[in-house]
Amino acid sequence: MTDTSPALPPLTVTIGLPPAPVSPDVESDLAVGDPAPAYRGGTDADDAGLARMIAAFRVLQVRHARVLAHESAAQGLGITDTRFLVHLAAAEGQATTPKQAGDVLELSTGATTSLLDRLERHGHLERRPNPSDRRSILVHLTPSGAAVARTVGAAYASAFSEAVPVAERVDVAAALEDIGAALDRRYRASTAR
The missing domain is CATH 1.20.5 (Single alpha-helices involved in coiled-coils or other helix-helix interfaces)
Structure with missing residues (x-):
């Protein structure tokens, strides 16, 4: 099939480096079109x-x-599996409940159970009794799961290190945090209606 859509003009993105064409x-x-029509x-x-x-x-x-x-x-995993392992690794040793896991990934209870079963079979996480609530369990990252998260994280760390000079990293991080917070406020406002 031949693509007949009009070509986009070259886009350059600069963060402390010379422009790089897309x-x-x-x-x-x-x-194609105005990315900010409103x-x-x-x-x-x-x-x-x-x-x-x-x-x-x-x-x-x-x-x-x-x-x-x-x-x-x-890593032999699905995208959602990897996202959850990276999320758990970022929690720095803090376990999570299956409900919290489902909330983070926006998964149903059944999909969360399947995800946890899959990752447990791979040896990337384990379920343990919750000491503060014997009716629930906590999900913990295993050394294998932490290794996956480190490997994936290294790809991103390399890209960020290459693209953002050391002197600009705090400012770029602050801008990304502010954008994330603004998007979260919009999401929460739209779902509160």
Whole structure:
């Protein structure tokens, strides 16, 4: 099948480095058109800057999805399995309940049980009785699961280290945290209706 959609103009993303053009394979995954059609309140520079940020975020999402899929497959896992192992590893030794696991991944009870069963079979996590509530269990990362999380995390650490100079990392982290918080506020407001 031949792609007849119009080509996107090259997009460059700069974070302390010279602009890097977006490859055609990523461009083909992105929708053509104004990435911020509802935003019309600032100057042309504001509009261009916002449009560029949103386009850069879309490219980042595509590339993140590809890396996560590749790293998951290399570990013999599904994407959701890997996301949960990375989540548990980031909790720095704190266990979680199956309900909390399902909430984090937005999974049903049945899907969460399947996920935990799969990861336990692989030896990446274990279920233990909850000492503060004998009716429930806690999910703990095993050394094998921690190794998977470290391997996947290393791919991201390498990319961030390559792309963001040391002097800019705190500012970039703060910007990402602020964007995440703003998206979370929007999500919570829309689901509270």
